[in-house]
Amino acid sequence: MLSQRARNINPSPTLTVDAKAKAMKAEGHDVVNFGVGEPDFDTPENIKEAGIRAIREGYTKYTPAGGILPLKQAVVDKFKGDNGLEYSTNEIVISCGAKHTLYGLAEALFDPGDEVIIPAPYWVSYPEQVRLTGATPVILETSEDSGFVLDPEALKAVVTSKTKALILNSPSNPTGGVYDRAALERIAEIAVANNIVVISDEVYETLIYDGMKHVSIASLGAEIKALTVVVNAVSKSYAMTGWRIGYAGGPVDVIKAVTNIQGQSTSNPCSIAQHAAIEALTGPQDMIATMLVEFDKRRKRLVEGLNAIEGISCQMPRGAFYAFPNVKALYRGEIKGSEDLSMFLLEEAKVALVHGAAFGSDDHVRVSYATSMEDIEKALARIAEAVGKL
Numbered sequence: 001m002l003s004q005r006a007r008n009i010n011p012s013p014t015l016t017v018d019a020k021a022k023a024m025k026a027e028g029h030d031v032v033n034f035g036v037g038e039p040d041f042d043t044p045e046n047i048k049e050a051g052i053r054a055i056r057e058g059y060t061k062y063t064p065a066g067g068i069l070p071l072k073q074a075v076v077d078k079f080k081g082d083n084g085l086e087y088s089t090n091e092i093v094i095s096c097g098a099k100h101t102l103y104g105l106a107e108a109l110f111d112p113g114d115e116v117i118i119p120a121p122y123w124v125s126y127p128e129q130v131r132l133t134g135a136t137p138v139i140l141e142t143s144e145d146s147g148f149v150l151d152p153e154a155l156k157a158v159v160t161s162k163t164k165a166l167i168l169n170s171p172s173n174p175t176g177g178v179y180d181r182a183a184l185e186r187i188a189e190i191a192v193a194n195n196i197v198v199i200s201d202e203v204y205e206t207l208i209y210d211g212m213k214h215v216s217i218a219s220l221g222a223e224i225k226a227l228t229v230v231v232n233a234v235s236k237s238y239a240m241t242g243w244r245i246g247y248a249g250g251p252v253d254v255i256k257a258v259t260n261i262q263g264q265s266t267s268n269p270c271s272i273a274q275h276a277a278i279e280a281l282t283g284p285q286d287m288i289a290t291m292l293v294e295f296d297k298r299r300k301r302l303v304e305g306l307n308a309i310e311g312i313s314c315q316m317p318r319g320a321f322y323a324f325p326n327v328k329a330l331y332r333g334e335i336k337g338s339e340d341l342s343m344f345l346l347e348e349a350k351v352a353l354v355h356g357a358a359f360g361s362d363d364h365v366r367v368s369y370a371t372s373m374e375d376i377e378k379a380l381a382r383i384a385e386a387v388g389k390l
């Protein structure tokens, strides 16, 4: 009965792990959930109030498919202020979360036969979304030594006449890798020379450590800007994952196509959440710094703790809220790869994390530190004990 497309799609492994951890918790197990892909902070009060106000003021009806004008204007101002990017409101689309923006972009841009370059380790949805359109994901490995940043020479080597797009994600989920300006300049050069569309997923832009600064590849010149769609969301920056508001800035024709696709599929992002997102983007921004300070403390403790465990080696992530330790040295006996190890740690240590194979690297696991310091300490002790039994 099912379409070929539906038969080929995999369930989201990150959502599956999260669901399993929550189910075990509900059964009374003391599970530490390192699988989470969302901040553990609550949505700030002023943003919640804006949502409540929107309901009271009657913003409870359909909106334009691509989002309401005041939110588009807030996004225009955000791109200008934070990223040095000049867009007008007709170059902006609002969607039901960045995942949905990315899906709309895949539908709007890719034809069967197109090749889409995805650096690995990658966010789980990129290859699946590309495959759903009939296009071909071209997975390009990055090395741990480079901080999981794409090597421009390797990029050049996989470009063919069929290459349509490159999906960039900085800071990266799952690796925490961050591209600096120099790296982005070299990638932009290659994209421009080969007329490659760049989809730049910047949802973790506010979560960068050690004084590094986020650079949007679209800000590196008019030519690369004309080829780039910048994707962002309020989800991670403002602890608003459940509100489902993502957005993109890009060429008018692409934005129009995404808007039309939304008009025929979801109609519009939630009216109430759009009003809350205006408050997020235009209201006080202090919670961003507060979250960053806390995540930074956890990051350092987690990485230090992981490196203290025999058989685990972990680079210091430079952004987002994930560590991506190499656990290959633990593969022995029954434990043949990252999925076996994750299952073992869930059962033996009651620690949920996501196997690296889901992100295109079986040597690693993804550990989220969007959990309390107390949980981090508890989980580190339990992992050390469990690993000692291997």
Ligand SMILES: *Cc1c(COP(=O)(O)O)cnc(C)c1O
Pocket: 037, 096, 097, 098, 099, 100, 123, 169, 172, 173, 201, 203, 233, 234, 235, 236, 241, 244, 245, 246
């Ligand atoms: C969480 C996440 C998204 C999706 O964000 P939503 O706005 O919740 O849909 C997109 N890209 C990456 C890399 C993410 O980690």
